[in-house]
Amino acid sequence: MTRAPIETRSSYSDGNAAIGEPMTQVYEHGGGVRSIQVPIPDNPLGHTLVYVVDTDRGPVLIDTGWDDPASWDTLADGLAGCGTSPTEIHGVVITHHHPDHHGLSGKVRDASGAWIAMHEADGAIVRRTRETRPERWFAYMTAKLMAAGAPEDHIAPLRTVRRRTLPGFAPALPDREIVPGELLDLAGRRLRAIWTPGHTPGHVCLHLEEEHPAQLPGHGRLFSGDHLLPKITPHIGLYEDPDDATVTDPLGDYLDSLERIGRLAPAEVLPAHQYVFTDAAARVEELLTHHEERLTDLRSLLAEPLTPWQLAERMEWNRPWAQIPYGSRNIAVSEAEAHLRRLVKLGRAEAVAGSDPVTYVAV
Ligand SMILES: [Zn+2]
Numbered sequence: 246m247t248r249a250p251i252e253t254r255s256s257y258s259d260g261n262a263a264i265g266e267p268m269t270q271v272y273e274h275g276g277g278v279r280s281i282q283v284p285i286p287d288n289p290l291g292h293t294l295v296y297v298v299d300t301d302r303g304p305v306l307i308d309t310g311w312d313d314p315a316s317w318d319t320l321a322d323g324l325a326g327c328g329t330s331p332t333e334i335h336g337v338v339i340t341h342h343h344p345d346h347h348g349l350s351g352k353v354r355d356a357s358g359a360w361i362a363m364h365e366a367d368g369a370i371v372r373r374t375r376e377t378r379p380e381r382w383f384a385y386m387t388a389k390l391m392a393a394g395a396p397e398d399h400i401a402p403l404r405t406v407r408r409r410t411l412p413g414f415a416p417a418l419p420d421r422e423i424v425p426g427e428l429l430d431l432a433g434r435r436l437r438a439i440w441t442p443g444h445t446p447g448h449v450c451l452h453l454e455e456e457h458p459a460q461l462p463g464h465g466r467l468f469s470g471d472h473l474l475p476k477i478t479p480h481i482g483l484y485e486d487p488d489d490a491t492v493t494d495p496l497g498d499y500l501d502s503l504e505r506i507g508r509l510a511p512a513e514v515l516p517a518h519q520y521v522f523t524d525a526a527a528r529v530e531e532l533l534t535h536h537e538e539r540l541t542d543l544r545s546l547l548a549e550p551l552t553p554w555q556l557a558e559r560m561e562w563n564r565p566w567a568q569i570p571y572g573s574r575n576i577a578v579s580e581a582e583a584h585l586r587r588l589v590k591l592g593r594a595e596a597v598a599g600s601d602p603v604t605y606v607a608v
């Protein structure tokens with residue numbers, strides 16, 4: 246279901262927006278919930294939906310958007326359209342640490358003194374991002390890609406970039422922890438945290454346990470972040486951590502988290518991208534089927550032993566491998582590895598003993 250904006254405001258209250266001035270889209274979802282489309286520059290996703298939830302102590306944001314001057318202006322305009330401003334924000338609830346969700350959180354806190362809440366597992370990634378020197382990260386990526394069987398011409402640029410000085414990247418440290426299963430401390434609202442690891446280890450959905458304002462059938466409304474989107478399958482790769490060698494199973498985590506959300510049966514899903522939709526259970530079913538089919542396809546590719554890189558080259562992407570840009574290939578290989586881990590865990594594939602770089606074969 247696509248919902249048309251019922252309020253369209255510009256930055257100029259007299260309505261005389263300059264020609265070509267981008268209009269800020271504010272959507273009214275009823276029951277003290279609105280959303281603002283905050284643009285993500287140069288990204289096909291287009292925008293992040295930042296939700297504004299009224300509480301008795303002031304508005305609370307769910308996600309904040311990409312850290313960019315135009316995105317900040319859009320957020321501020323949108324808040325003005327909601328009758329508030331960045332200085333009045335009481336708190337910020339972050340679904341996960343990605344920059345299109347957490348990017349502007351620091352600026353919102355600077356403007357208002359708002360708290361920022363995040364799940365501990367993603368909070369740990371924020372801390373690590375702030376502390377890890379870029380050289381450490383590129384050394385980790387180099388070793389990881391070599392182990393995955395990436396060709397030398399793909400790895401070589403990482404060795405060069407290691408010698409360059411990169412600008413510091415410092416996402417805001419959260420000051421509150423989102424505890425799975427618990428209600429957030431929001432005056433006058435019932436918003437419960439549902440831990441949904443997979444897209445990131447600390448991704449959370451937020452379940453607004455209040456009757457749907459239009460009495461749609463189901464249980465409340467779900468702010469789903471990137472976990473459940475109407476038309477996109479979120480990226481499931483490895484939880485890349487230079488300091489942790491634990492063999493995780495992000496795809497297994499994601500599929501478990503999907504089932505958990507399906508059982509909640511919310512009346513409406515308010516995702517962080519695209520548009521609001523109903524029938525969460527049907528969408529969950531679609532995604533579970535999609536991943537099951539993908540695992541089956543990958544297993545048939547493993548009739549011959551393949552490295553994760555070779556598997557990524559043979560997998561189906563939205564364009565031929567030769568046209569996939571450099572950075573996206575790293576993401577693709579991470580996704581191939583997440584699927585391999587799942588197949589190994591299910592006993593449907595195994596590592597070939599003595600292979601280096603390691604290859605996997607169907608069993
Ligand atoms: Zn994300």
Ligand SMILES: [Zn+2]
Pocket residue numbers: 343345346471517518
């Ligand atoms: Zn996102």
